[in-house]
Amino acid sequence: MAKENRPVRVAVDAMGGDHAPSELVAGAVEAARHDGVQIMLVGDPERVEAELVRLEAQDLPIKTIPSEGVILEGESPVLALRQKPRASVLVATSLLKEGHADACVTMGSTGAAMAAAAVILGVIKGIDRPALGGPVVGLAPNTVILDVGTNVDCRPSQLLGFAVIGDVFARQLWGIEKPRVAILSVGAEAGKGNRQVKEATELLEKSGLNFIGNIEADDIPHSKAEVVVCDGFVGNIVMKLTEGIGRALVEHLRSNFSDSISAESLDRIAKEVFEINNTAETRGGGPLFGVNGVSIVGHGAAKAEAVRKAIGMAKMVVESGFITKLNEELAEVHSRAGE
Amino acid sequence: MAKENRPVRVAVDAMGGDHAPSELVAGAVEAARHDGVQIMLVGDPERVEAELVRLEAQDLPIKTIPSEGVILEGESPVLALRQKPRASVLVATSLLKEGHADACVTMGSTGAAMAAAAVILGVIKGIDRPALGGPVVGLAPNTVILDVGTNVDCRPSQLLGFAVIGDVFARQLWGIEKPRVAILSVGAEAGKGNRQVKEATELLEKSGLNFIGNIEADDIPHSKAEVVVCDGFVGNIVMKLTEGIGRALVEHLRSNFSDSISAESLDRIAKEVFEINNTAETRGGGPLFGVNGVSIVGHGAAKAEAVRKAIGMAKMVVESGFITKLNEELAEVHSRAGE
Numbered sequence: 001m002a003k004e005n006r007p008v009r010v011a012v013d014a015m016g017g018d019h020a021p022s023e024l025v026a027g028a029v030e031a032a033r034h035d036g037v038q039i040m041l042v043g044d045p046e047r048v049e050a051e052l053v054r055l056e057a058q059d060l061p062i063k064t065i066p067s068e069g070v071i072l073e074g075e076s077p078v079l080a081l082r083q084k085p086r087a088s089v090l091v092a093t094s095l096l097k098e099g100h101a102d103a104c105v106t107m108g109s110t111g112a113a114m115a116a117a118a119v120i121l122g123v124i125k126g127i128d129r130p131a132l133g134g135p136v137v138g139l140a141p142n143t144v145i146l147d148v149g150t151n152v153d154c155r156p157s158q159l160l161g162f163a164v165i166g167d168v169f170a171r172q173l174w175g176i177e178k179p180r181v182a183i184l185s186v187g188a189e190a191g192k193g194n195r196q197v198k199e200a201t202e203l204l205e206k207s208g209l210n211f212i213g214n215i216e217a218d219d220i221p222h223s224k225a226e227v228v229v230c231d232g233f234v235g236n237i238v239m240k241l242t243e244g245i246g247r248a249l250v251e252h253l254r255s256n257f258s259d260s261i262s263a264e265s266l267d268r269i270a271k272e273v274f275e276i277n278n279t280a281e282t283r284g285g286g287p288l289f290g291v292n293g294v295s296i297v298g299h300g301a302a303k304a305e306a307v308r309k310a311i312g313m314a315k316m317v318v319e320s321g322f323i324t325k326l327n328e329e330l331a332e333v334h335s336r337a338g339e
Numbered sequence: 340m341a342k343e344n345r346p347v348r349v350a351v352d353a354m355g356g357d358h359a360p361s362e363l364v365a366g367a368v369e370a371a372r373h374d375g376v377q378i379m380l381v382g383d384p385e386r387v388e389a390e391l392v393r394l395e396a397q398d399l400p401i402k403t404i405p406s407e408g409v410i411l412e413g414e415s416p417v418l419a420l421r422q423k424p425r426a427s428v429l430v431a432t433s434l435l436k437e438g439h440a441d442a443c444v445t446m447g448s449t450g451a452a453m454a455a456a457a458v459i460l461g462v463i464k465g466i467d468r469p470a471l472g473g474p475v476v477g478l479a480p481n482t483v484i485l486d487v488g489t490n491v492d493c494r495p496s497q498l499l500g501f502a503v504i505g506d507v508f509a510r511q512l513w514g515i516e517k518p519r520v521a522i523l524s525v526g527a528e529a530g531k532g533n534r535q536v537k538e539a540t541e542l543l544e545k546s547g548l549n550f551i552g553n554i555e556a557d558d559i560p561h562s563k564a565e566v567v568v569c570d571g572f573v574g575n576i577v578m579k580l581t582e583g584i585g586r587a588l589v590e591h592l593r594s595n596f597s598d599s600i601s602a603e604s605l606d607r608i609a610k611e612v613f614e615i616n617n618t619a620e621t622r623g624g625g626p627l628f629g630v631n632g633v634s635i636v637g638h639g640a641a642k643a644e645a646v647r648k649a650i651g652m653a654k655m656v657v658e659s660g661f662i663t664k665l666n667e668e669l670a671e672v673h674s675r676a677g678e
């Protein structure tokens with residue numbers, strides 16, 4: 001946690017992501033220059049220092065921390081954790097664990113970041129496994145949806161955990177006093193849904209959260225709730241379908257209207273349709289939910305601006321006191337549920 | 340089945356849907372007038388006849404068949420089937436069962452239509468319960484997705500049934516020789532997904548279908564498969580999220596660009612964005628899959644044009660020989676699976 005108004009210290013994995021280290025360093029430099037954060041750049045010192053020199057960043061509050069190797073997308077995280085104990089994402093996460101940093105940021109692989117966070121930071125009591133989520137449907141920028149892909153075949157108690165995480169996120173990050181918490185289902189009426197939804201509903205009703213019951217998928221883009229919980233299988237489909245519709249719709253509009261609508265108007269609409277449905281890059285990154293520390297994972301394709309945003313997200317999450325509140329609220333909900 | 344080039348005979352539930360009977364009768368009249376079908380209008384004779392007179396349809400190939408009562412959206416179908424044995428949807432379905440009609444068409448309730456079809460027509464051997472599906476993602480007009488909402492917590496064998504239904508649909512209705520059949524999951528690689536996906540994958544691999552493995556949700560709008568199978572919970576979310584994004588995006592574009600893009604251009608784009616993402620009405624209706632007869636269910640809000648389209652769909656499905664082929668292919672797949 002940031003203490004005594006000291007600037008937030010962020011450990012950045014300079015080697016993860018498609019454009020490492022150049023775009024990672026560039027984004028970190030921008031953050032150090034403009035956003036009032038201290039940066040630890042974790043990576044191959046020679047390559048990182050060369051980038052810093054190139055960017056004339058020697059006077060900024062940036063330290064270089066050496067690491068060896070990087071865990072790539074597609075590698076088995078569990079295996080990689082053993083074989084590359086000095087990999088950049090592990091060193092960055094350890095800096096956080098050891099109190100040298102207040103948060104860590106990586107552009108992937110997501111699997112490696114999750115494994116590193118789970119092993120090094122640990123998961124908070126009341127959570128089984130880390131979760132991913134966020135405002136992944138851009139038309140509902142104040143709706144946090146989770147889980148979106150790592151936890152499938154969830155037990156109902158996991159959905160309860162997601163609800164608490166989302167509730168604390170909406171309160172601490174967005175300042176919403178009593179976030180509406182909904183469960184994603186196939187009918188608005190109570191009792192509609194699959195077994196998982198029905199069982200989770202019983203838990204959510206007793207949770208003390210502002211649980212509003214089921215919502216349907218067409219309610220999501222209309223911002224009917226601040227927190228939408230679902231199995232990771234379902235959430236991942238929500239996230240990816242949104243992205244796919246965005247991309248395909250842009251192609252469709254361009255090929256159908258290029259003769260009849262001015263290029264400038266079409267460009268502006270295409271850009272908006274794309275961006276609002278593809279928030280992964282514009283957001284920069286989101287927290288790994290449920291781990292005991294602020295670990296932000298961004299998109300592998302992130303360029304400098306997205307990296308800077310991810311660092312900004314890290315700062316916001318640290319300053320919001322998210323982790324402390326999440327620990328408190330999970331303990332409360334579980335004591336309320338009589339566990 | 341239509342025989343000897345006789346016109347297809349369609350029994351239309353004139354009392355179901357939000358705009359019954361006027362829009363139902365109007366759509367049926369258009370179909371009888373222009374589309375070479377014979378119509379049986381099932382409903383309150385006085386009200387139906389009055390509409391026919393108003394539309395000057397006395398000389399068209401339309402018969403009125405009396406029924407008593409209608410099963411409304413929200414009523415328990417099982418209860419209603421017992422309490423209203425002469426309800427319009429039951430009479431229409433019975434006309435098909437008894438060979439007086441080649442197909443029946445209703446605008447709902449969907450639950451009543453399914454219950455009527457399952458009880459009166461029966462389900463085809465190899466299918467557990469009727470399913471709903473179709474090209475519900477408008478950006479992929481040649482991708483049939485099923486189930487989209489009635490079957491949740493499916494066993495893997497049900498997903499196999501959906502695959503066969505989709506395969507026969509794509510071959511008979513769209514003339515695609517070897518439709519690509521995919522299972523919707525959270526990763527493209529084999530083995531990625533939840534328990535249900537993994538178990539269904541084993542069955543699909545042995546099915547003799549052109550099974551291409553997993554696809555992710557962002558592949559759907561890019562038409563990566565002609566048949567996408569999934570649990571009804573997941574398919575319903577795909578369908579409704581698509582609709583919700585369409586509607587919310589139209590509102591978003593209108594409120595963000597009305598100052599800077601000409602009203603005419605904006606209207607055209609808004610119309611296209613809406614229509615391509617809200618296919619339920621433009622399609623008219625789709626078959627109840629898995630029942631032993633051509634039963635088409637449309638949207639409750641359908642107006643005359645959509646009703647006419649639903650009748651056109653009924654005609655197409657009858658003429659395609661879908662039901663016969665589906666019976667054959669289900670028998671084949673099940674004998675191949677050694678059942």
